[in-house]
Amino acid sequence: MDAAALLAAAAPRLAVAGIDSARLDAELLLAHALGLDRTRLYARLRDAVADDAAARFAALLMRRARREPVAYLTGEQEFWSLPFEVGPAVLIPRPETELLVELAGRLAPPPVAILDVGTGSGCIAVALARELEAARITATDLSPDALAVARRNAARHGVAARLSFVAGDVYAGLPAAARFDLIASNPPYLAPGDAVSPELAFEPGAALWAGADGLDVIRRLLAGAPPRLRPGGHLLVEIGAAQAEPVRALAQASGLAEARVVADLAGLPRVLVARAGPATPTRLV
Numbered sequence: 001m002d003a004a005a006l007l008a009a010a011a012p013r014l015a016v017a018g019i020d021s022a023r024l025d026a027e028l029l030l031a032h033a034l035g036l037d038r039t040r041l042y043a044r045l046r047d048a049v050a051d052d053a054a055a056r057f058a059a060l061l062m063r064r065a066r067r068e069p070v071a072y073l074t075g076e077q078e079f080w081s082l083p084f085e086v087g088p089a090v091l092i093p094r095p096e097t098e099l100l101v102e103l104a105g106r107l108a109p110p111p112v113a114i115l116d117v118g119t120g121s122g123c124i125a126v127a128l129a130r131e132l133e134a135a136r137i138t139a140t141d142l143s144p145d146a147l148a149v150a151r152r153n154a155a156r157h158g159v160a161a162r163l164s165f166v167a168g169d170v171y172a173g174l175p176a177a178a179r180f181d182l183i184a185s186n187p188p189y190l191a192p193g194d195a196v197s198p199e200l201a202f203e204p205g206a207a208l209w210a211g212a213d214g215l216d217v218i219r220r221l222l223a224g225a226p227p228r229l230r231p232g233g234h235l236l237v238e239i240g241a242a243q244a245e246p247v248r249a250l251a252q253a254s255g256l257a258e259a260r261v262v263a264d265l266a267g268l269p270r271v272l273v274a275r276a277g278p279a280t281p282t283r284l285v
Helices: 003-016 022-034 038-042 051-065 070-074 095-107 123-131 144-156 198-202 216-223 244-253
Strands: 076-079 082-085 113-117 136-141 163-167 180-185 229-238 257-263 269-275
Touching: 003 022, 003 051, 022 038, 022 051, 022 070, 051 070, 070 076, 076 095, 082 123, 082 144, 095 123, 095 180, 095 229, 095 269, 113 123, 123 136, 123 144, 123 163, 136 144, 144 163, 216 229, 216 244, 244 257, 244 269
Parallel strands: 113 136, 113 180, 136 163, 180 229
Antiparallel strands: 076 082, 229 269, 257 269
């Protein structure tokens, strides 16, 4: 059977499983099974697929039909136009998190010390290291397995020499005297009752869920930020769409200045931006 026929049979099977991106997912999985990228797959749609590759594809389709994320099946996800290794130990990077990297790039003056809290795959830390060549970045995570993935991604993209990795929850594990020009974080912020896709069942719960209101980790992140920021330093935190007002209030109660929430391309509240020290105008444009 050729690749085109395999795809023609696979896409409806995934669609029946409730997957909206059925054709795209089938293409990605077949390309992975064949050891190709999608462009090369298109050029070989009429080529016969070897039995072993067809078997690999069938196994991947079965897992995807059970709603296992494509990124875990291929072991890779793109973020900030860079490929990142991912697996069940880390949250899959989302496109909306790129807003946090974009804002950090505007706010961080070189040379700069950056802290990435809850680094996961290391996507934020690595992207910032690539964008800010003078930056020195510390990345923390509670999970040793996640830190191992982040280290490999840093090495893969040639920025390992400027990244330090620390095992610990939020600010735990950092030297007492450590201060930063910028703290960035995509913390867990989901709460019971939030609408989520079946794929989230495969991702690490500790990176997703944060208590009854989804703010357990954000509370600690904001409360502990002022003594970790240098004067005028900024805190950037990704938040849930319904959390803008409570998060702004928490930031102000923590003594942070200029607390504001920036919307993503879909118009949804996405990133809290706040600053240490007395209020002065901050431009994000």
